[in-house]
Amino acid sequence: MKYLLMRYFGFENYSLGLATAVLVARTTGLVSRRLGKGAGVALAGKVLIGLQPNCLGDLAQGLDCVLVSATNGKTTTTAMCAASLMSLGPVVTNDLGNNMSGGIAVALANRKNAKRAVLEVDEAHLETVAAFVEPSHVILMNLSRDQLDRVSEVRSLANRWAKVVQNEPDTTFIANISDPLIHFATLGAKNIVKVSLGLHWKFDAVGCPVCDSALEFDSNQTYRCTSCGFAKPMADYVLHGHELICPDKTRIEIAVNLPGDFNLGNAAMALILANLAGVDMQVAKQRVLSIDNVAGRYKTFNKGDKTISLMMAKNPAGWAAILDSVEFSGKSIVLGLNAEIADGKDTSWIYDVDFSPLGSYDVVATGQRAFDLSVRLGYAGVAHRVSVDQQRAISMVDSPNLVYLGNYTAFQSLRKTLGHV
Amino acid sequence: MSDKILKIVLVYPDLLGTYGDSGNAEILVARAKLRGINAVLVTVSSTQPVPLDGDVYVLGGGEDGPQQAAVTLLRKDGGLERAHSNGAQILAICAGFQILGVEFPISKSGSVAGLGLLPVRTLRSTKPRCVGELMVDPDPSLGVPLVSGYENHAGQTEIISGKPLGRVVYGVGNSYESGCDGYLDDTVIASYCHGPMLARNPGIADVILWRALGTDLSEISDANLMHSIDDLRFERISSIGTPKYWKDLLSIARRLKQLL
Numbered sequence: 001m002k003y004l005l006m007r008y009f010g011f012e013n014y015s016l017g018l019a020t021a022v023l024v025a026r027t028t029g030l031v032s033r034r035l036g037k038g039a040g041v042a043l044a045g046k047v048l049i050g051l052q053p054n055c056l057g058d059l060a061q062g063l064d065c066v067l068v069s070a071t072n073g074k075t076t077t078t079a080m081c082a083a084s085l086m087s088l089g090p091v092v093t094n095d096l097g098n099n100m101s102g103g104i105a106v107a108l109a110n111r112k113n114a115k116r117a118v119l120e121v122d123e124a125h126l127e128t129v130a131a132f133v134e135p136s137h138v139i140l141m142n143l144s145r146d147q148l149d150r151v152s153e154v155r156s157l158a159n160r161w162a163k164v165v166q167n168e169p170d171t172t173f174i175a176n177i178s179d180p181l182i183h184f185a186t187l188g189a190k191n192i193v194k195v196s197l198g199l200h201w202k203f204d205a206v207g208c209p210v211c212d213s214a215l216e217f218d219s220n221q222t223y224r225c226t227s228c229g230f231a232k233p234m235a236d237y238v239l240h241g242h243e244l245i246c247p248d249k250t251r252i253e254i255a256v257n258l259p260g261d262f263n264l265g266n267a268a269m270a271l272i273l274a275n276l277a278g279v280d281m282q283v284a285k286q287r288v289l290s291i292d293n294v295a296g297r298y299k300t301f302n303k304g305d306k307t308i309s310l311m312m313a314k315n316p317a318g319w320a321a322i323l324d325s326v327e328f329s330g331k332s333i334v335l336g337l338n339a340e341i342a343d344g345k346d347t348s349w350i351y352d353v354d355f356s357p358l359g360s361y362d363v364v365a366t367g368q369r370a371f372d373l374s375v376r377l378g379y380a381g382v383a384h385r386v387s388v389d390q391q392r393a394i395s396m397v398d399s400p401n402l403v404y405l406g407n408y409t410a411f412q413s414l415r416k417t418l419g420h421v
Numbered sequence: 422m423s424d425k426i427l428k429i430v431l432v433y434p435d436l437l438g439t440y441g442d443s444g445n446a447e448i449l450v451a452r453a454k455l456r457g458i459n460a461v462l463v464t465v466s467s468t469q470p471v472p473l474d475g476d477v478y479v480l481g482g483g484e485d486g487p488q489q490a491a492v493t494l495l496r497k498d499g500g501l502e503r504a505h506s507n508g509a510q511i512l513a514i515c516a517g518f519q520i521l522g523v524e525f526p527i528s529k530s531g532s533v534a535g536l537g538l539l540p541v542r543t544l545r546s547t548k549p550r551c552v553g554e555l556m557v558d559p560d561p562s563l564g565v566p567l568v569s570g571y572e573n574h575a576g577q578t579e580i581i582s583g584k585p586l587g588r589v590v591y592g593v594g595n596s597y598e599s600g601c602d603g604y605l606d607d608t609v610i611a612s613y614c615h616g617p618m619l620a621r622n623p624g625i626a627d628v629i630l631w632r633a634l635g636t637d638l639s640e641i642s643d644a645n646l647m648h649s650i651d652d653l654r655f656e657r658i659s660s661i662g663t664p665k666y667w668k669d670l671l672s673i674a675r676r677l678k679q680l681l
């Protein structure tokens with residue numbers, strides 16, 4: 001009887017305690033979802049971890065796990081990695097933005113017959129998750145400031161990542177060594193694939209992570225410390241425009257269906273993983289190209305008489321990347337800024353973003369902190385209008401084509417008001 | 422207008438720039454230019470010498486490691502100290518404020534000597550980090566309204582002699598005990614308010630410009646910008662105000678008053 005029940009729920013490898021915890025967590029998640037409190041994953045995760053603190057290890061038993069962490073691009077890269085590995089068989093992934101320990105446990109509990117997992121991991125949770133799931137590969141892409149008021153300083157995160165690298169000698173780290181902080185964190189790695197993606201944002205990495213002296217960057221995307229020996233090493237893979245140059249000097253042409261140069265970098269990481277995992281390169285490229293939105297991000301759709309492209313970025317590096325590389329000509333731009341706990345209560349980072357290129361466009365500032373944006377734009381000499389109400393801001397613009405760029409909760413709340421596009 | 426070019430020096434934004442602090446320097450330049458005053462922003466990274474001929478020096482917040490690196494470099498360079506003794510204006514926020522004092526704490530243990538330009542001392546605290554909105558009733562000599570900002574610091578600053586920027590109305594400021602924020606004298610304005618500070622407090626920006634130029638300032642004619650700043654100040658200041666239960670009590674009291 002017990003066996004049949006366990007089998008019915010797909011729990012045959014679980015202990016009775018774990019099976020009960022998963023059932024209770026799922027029920028909580030379901031109730032929370034029915035009550036209209038979002039997807040219920042965060043709550044279910046808390047329940048699961050609360051009942052079975054070590055469940056991550058049991059749930060990941062027998063799974064080949066790939067972890068992806070970064071300040072920016074982890075959701076997109078995870079989606080690309082999962083899509084290409086799916087050509088080898090079912091893959092379990094956490095695609096609901098649930099990237100902390102609890103949410104990952106919930107995702108793993110729904111693994112069904114998957115033999116592989118691709119998991120997006122919050123920067124601060126990498127230590128815990130890696131220790132439990134013993135990943136085969138970890139992709140590390142970048143570290144920059146995010147949520148100034150609550151997440152610890154980027155350097156202490158880099159130090160914690162260095163510990164992960166030390167604790168997991170059997171794991172292969174796929175590291176973007178263009179970011180000095182990532183190179184620093186992976187210095188002790190036994191198995192490492194060094195990737196040079198180029199570095200667009202360096203304001204958070206200018207001090208040497210080893211000795212705090214100044215770092216010198218040159219036009220070739222390399223860096224070296226002015227006093228100790230810390231410097232950018234030779235890379236195994238180099239991203240050069242749309243081409244990924246492999247260790248054997250073959251070149252892979254990268255194509256993506258998402259705007260922005262930074263998405264070429266995300267795709268490069270996914271293709272390198274696919275290469276290491278034995279996925280046919282043509283198949284992997286096709287699968288990466290097939291992604292045209294990631295949980296609503298980058299999605300273009302029609303609403304009334306307007307065509308809206310949705311963009312989301314949480315921090316100055318993300319905003320700068322989008323403002324630098326997305327084509328705005330002929331379009332209106334709506335900028336949404338919130339300051340909920342998930343965004344960080346401190347909005348001062350908007351002064352680290354150069355808005356002056358928007359000077360010639362029709363711009364509307366919106367979100368809870370529309371006035372912060374308005375003052376910022378005003379001093380940058382960008383003429384604009386203001387509406388705290390995001391839906392109204394969308395209807396105010398001049399052009400039938402508009403690009404919306406918002407931070408996390410601003411973006412989520414707009415998606416909700418537009419009917420979960 | 423005089424032919425003088427007002428030189429605003431942004432000091433080590435690569436080390437002291439965690440909280441959008443370059444915005445303060447940008448705003449000083451913008452507010453000068455909006456009045457037809459010739460102003461230039463000079464950005465000095467930590468590998469460059471600090472010029473002696475600046476009119477205003479702007480220092481911002483930073484993490485422990487870079488903060489220590491900054492004080493070592495500034496002492497070796499000597500430019501900021503010389504400019505200060507020549508009477509240049511300084512705006513120092515958060516870590517930048519701590520650096521100007523006689524000592525400040527670093528990492529988990531130990532402390533280092535500051536530049537000693539200000540008679541203040543910052544000590545480590547076992548109390549929770551001070552994070553959140555900060556509102557300060559500024560020293561009346563400045564003639565500016567409430568100062569609004571966002572604070573995020575662990576160190577507790579004690580003023581040895583001299584006066585603070587103002588009395589704390591909301592938040593922590595220099596320390597849990599002091600009830601005041603920042604430091605103020607004829608050439609230095611220091612505070613834990615970032616946001617950046619001058620975005621929300623144009624009055625402070627104009628005090629610095631007025632002190633640097635030594636002449637009265639004309640009105641700024643960009644009405645849109647002025648309205649945005651008013652709206653931002655209103656929104657930020659009313660966002661803190663009284664706690665929710667007091668708001669409820671106040672509204673009940675008002676209702677009763679109307680009824681009677």
